[in-house]
Amino acid sequence: MAKSEAGEAAACAAELRRELRRLVRVISDDAGAAAETYEEAAVALAALRDLKFGSSNGRRGSSFSKERRKEESVQIPVHFLCPISSEIMRDPVVLASGQTYDRPFIQEWLNSGNRTCPQTQHVLSNTTLTPNHLVRSMISEWCIEHNITLPSLDNQEECLVTKNERSAFSQLLEKISSSSSIVEQKQGVRELRLLTKRNRSFRAIIGDKPDSISELLSVLSVPGLHGDLEVQEDMVTTILNLSIHDSNKKIVGDNPKAIPLLIEALKSGTMEARSNSAAALFTLSSHDTNKLKIGEMGAMKHLVDLLELGSPNAKKDAASAIFNLCMAHENRARAVQEGVVNVALKAIVDQSLVDESLAILALLSSDQEAVEEISEGDGLPCVLHIIRESSCGRNKENAVVILFSICMYDRTKLKEVGDDEKMNGKISWLAQNGTSRAQRKASGILEKLRRTMHNKHYSC
Incomplete structure (x- = not known):
């Protein structure tokens, strides 16, 4: 396979060199050479450079460029080109004015609020786009004949270039x-x-x-x-x-x-x-x-x-x-x-970046080292305050997620959590009224508190 590709590249390079020599002779011999001749020479030179030095950034870009070079090396019939993009039409459609365009480009034109035909400048009686099956069939046959594969229409943004x-x-x-x-x-x-x-x-x-x-x-x-x-x-x-x-x-x-x-x-x-x-x-x-x-x-x-x-x-x-x-x-x-834990906790205390910091700490709460830092710092008072006072459901959810991890990893904090719950009942409220995730975590905390209290009572 590699030998085949190398041979194909060598043959392509030889063809490009011949074409470049021909174009240079035309430019050298004819002082009035058309601008298109200079452009063709530039395209051939760029294609030769690409073949020589290659591209390490993926097969998709390389194959796309190869197809584009094919298009540029042959004379494309004018009626195959979209009047807006000047490129071969992938999906030709007819506008009410009778003019044919490539669908993505004319659709973009209409979506921008325009109600005229770009070519005739006449106001359109309607914005219906009718597929031009004849032109599409002709383009398909021409592409097969010249061994050109048009990019798919899957990526709309690429098509609009x-x-x-x-x-x-x-x-x-x-x-x-x-x-x-x-x-x-x-x-x-x-x-x-x-x-x-x-x-x-x-x-x-x-x-x-x-x-x-x-x-x-x-x-x-x-x-x-x-x-x-x-x-x-x-x-x-x-x-x-x-x-x-x-x-x-x-x-x-x-x-x-x-x-x-x-x-x-x-x-x-x-x-x-x-x-x-x-x-x-x-x-x-x-x-x-x-x-x-x-x-x-x-x-x-x-x-x-x-x-x-x-x-x-x-x-x-x-x-x-x-x-x-x-x-x-x-x-x-x-x-x-x-040190993200302490920075995030400080942001919550300072009320400067509460939503984002809570989201980060909730994500990190599956990491034991992170939970230990939260617990040793001001984490517990912070999250209890959010659960009690915040009006934002998402913040309450993230706070109870963090609190659940604290209760699982650090049993020494359970008494403080239990005292707060007796006084305010906010964890029980979340277990009934929070988001599904908040309900699960709040219920887990309450169960942990019940088991701890039962064990203490039994040991007495």
Whole structure:
């Protein structure tokens, strides 16, 4: 199989070299060569470069790029191209004006509140989209004839990337990674930050150009930009924006430079960079393999520091990231070791981050070391106060989860819990009226109290 793929790559490279030589001759011999000739030469050169240096970021991106190169190397019939995206239509539909468009793009146009035909500018009598089976059949036959496989329509965001957007992204990437002007590179990084925030298509483009992340991050090692906090902040925020797109999470997480950049920003960046870095780690950690990588690379210490000393927004981002990371058991011990229990308890006492801190402590309450720290600190008075006074059902639930673990791990606290229950009866109330989880934990505490009292009475 490997030999077959190597042979295919060699044959493809030879074909690209021949095509590139032909195009260079045309450009050299004809001073009035069409702009399309230059574009074709650029495409062939880029494809040859990709074949030579390859991509280590996954088969999906590589195969997608290969299909795109096929499309670009042949003349596509104009009536197969969507007027909005300038790409081959995957799902051609007819609008009331009689014009044919690719469904995702015209649907996006209509969803944005437009009620005119993009081509004719005439007001539409209705917004019904009728499948154009004839054009679809013609496109299918043409693709088979030219050995082109169109990407599936499963990922709607990827389908909504236009040819112009791909071109704009490539130009911007070139500006960032290859410009000789530091000022232009900084401008390019800022532009990409804004575009990936506003335009979901720019977030999706990474999917078929996964190696572009390394190109982007390489700018941080450029003399004059290395150590520039403004550039670091823009790059961290761009990574955050890209990580919002689901299919990018693994691509970003697999890049050897991305997570280390976020951790470095957590340590030494501006407060906004630290906050956005925590937010990016939270988003990336929704992918299970990323949870372990982020924990192993040492992010937890800096997230706990941010939870304690950050701005209000940064604290929320840090809390969200810590919670998500602790969904993996391996990261719970790391969080406890880095002091998250005391930081979370202090936040509850200070009334600065009650909801998030209770959620973290409830998640960690399955860890005996964490429960011991909660019990030895101000944990018991805190959770009893929440159970008595809080009007938030979710906070009561998390508090009783923590209390249950304290009662299971530390029998010396049972008397204090029992005295509070005799005076206020809130655990009994939760056993009857709480959420299903709160009812289970409250009932478990009451049963533990009953058994303890019975044993004491029997021993007397």
